[in-house]
Amino acid sequence: MKGSKVKIAGKELISYTDCSYLGLNDHPKIKEAMISALNKYGTNNSSSRLLGGTTELHSELERRLARFTGNQASIVYSLGYMANLGCISALVHPEEFILLDMKSHASLVDASMLSHGKIIPFRHNRLDALEKTLERVKGKALIVTEGVFSMEGNIPPLDELYELANKYEAGLMVDDAHGLFIIGENGRGTAELFNLEGKIDISMGTLSKTIPLIGGFIAGNETIIKHLIASSRTFIFTLALPPHIVAGAMAALDVIEEKPELRTELFKRVDYVSGKLQSLGFKKHNSVSPIIPVDIGNEEHAYKIMKILEKRGIFVDVAVYPAGKIDKAILRFIITLKHSYEELDYTITELGKACKQFGII
Ligand SMILES: Cc1ncc(COP(=O)(O)O)c(C=O)c1O
Known part of the structure; x- marks a missing residue:
């Protein structure tokens, strides 16, 4: 195309x-960065991130995504789908609860099933229903929603979700695949729109939409990200993103920040x-x-x-x-x-x- x-x-x-x-998938700066990385690193290094797959480019991209989203750290996966799968399955234990907005993307549903946690869906953006459930599972739940819902483009009341999460000692995960890089004054996503940059426990983004490549990431505090690096199966047991994709993603981030x-x-x-x-x-x-x-x-x-x-x-x-x-x-x-x-x-x-x-x- x-x-x-x-x-x-x-x-x-x-x-x-x-x-x-932003129509960046034919951008000369991105293509040049990719070609130059291809020449330097070859097509890929056929290795998982924890073995030989991590280059200095991967680490730099992770630092930049953390900074961009206002978080301490981030972890890049080979797909947005893998980011959701790897994150929820590594964080939620079988005795815990996932409170999932009913209009959440299939990758969040699959991720929740893989975790073996107990899934309690709540009606789309109905915080009254969510609060009733939170009363029952206080201290043992992860609330999962999207920043911009992928079918209808609407956003959840993130400020109220954040308050509820705090009140009931729940974690809050926002899949901002469609919000990051375009929503908010600086494109820092739905969290920026609600003045919640760096306050959402887990922010997920993709490198496959506004950043027009492939890959996904989770941003959060250092403890969470270190845990994901050590235990997230879709990070450990698969190929690292090829370096030219990572270089292209950083060039796209440059364009997003500069323009x-x-x-x-x-x-x-x-x-x-x-x-x-x-x-x-x-x-x-x-x-x-x-x-x-x-x-x-x-x-x-x-x-x-x-x-x-x-x-x-x-x-x-x-x-x-x-x-x-x-x-x-x-x-x-x-x-x-x-x-x-x-x-x-x-x-x-x-x-x-x-x-x-x-x-x-
Ligand atoms: C809301 C949402 N989350 C996650 C994904 C998966 O991202 P990726 O295409 O990077 O695997 C998508 C892609 O369609 C999406 O729309």
Whole structure:
């Protein structure tokens, strides 16, 4: 993929499925850093991080991610999925409880199952329900949620979650895969938005979205990170990230830190799309991020609209059960800096026409 387009069966479509929000996946600085590291280190060193896999680049990236998120330390895994799996399974014991927001990403669900802790899901962002459970499991729970929910782009009341965690002596883990690097004045994630930088026990991020590579990380205090290094199975028993990926991630971090105007431009586009959709008669959504959900409801209609859009040169995801509730299908548009205003205008017009056919607006 280059620019905003994907080629499917020989036809170019404007794609709304790519989470590299700042459009960095063709950035010359990142590619140069990767090529230079490839030349220096080769393709990989075929070794786990605890054996020969750690280079000075890995350690530097971990220091930088810790500093960026306002934490003492961080640990980089080969995937965001692995970060969640390795972290929760290493921290939660079978006699402990994981209080999991019901709309949490599958990797958090899988991680919780792997831990053998007792999982108690709570209704999406319903802190009253969460508090009732916390009363029962005081001192023995980890609350797990997302910073920006990946399907609908909304955020949880992190300040209230933080207070509840303190009140009931629970840990708090926030998967900020979609928030880190774009949300908050300095892109330091949902924690920054709530003035909680460095206060969340466990912050998770990926290197596969705004940082457009592959990998994931956990940031927290030194004790937690040391424990993860020593006991996290998805860190120990797999290959280290290749050094050129690590070099690329640091170059992406440079761009993110040096160019705050990219975030401003991104959110201008997000506000533009949201405003236009509302003026066409679409329901107001709760997203505060570049993930724009368009409610369709009926799953068959959602697929039909997706196909109509595809014919008109627009590629978008449909999220249906089990990603959401039955018959609450949404079209999930992901806005990035790669989309021009002309492309956005064209998409909104075509979406409006297609949705009118099904009585959605
Ligand atoms: C909320 C959330 N957490 C974790 C992940 C997994 O991250 P990765 O793709 O880096 O493995 C994703 C990816 O889709 C995600 O959306």
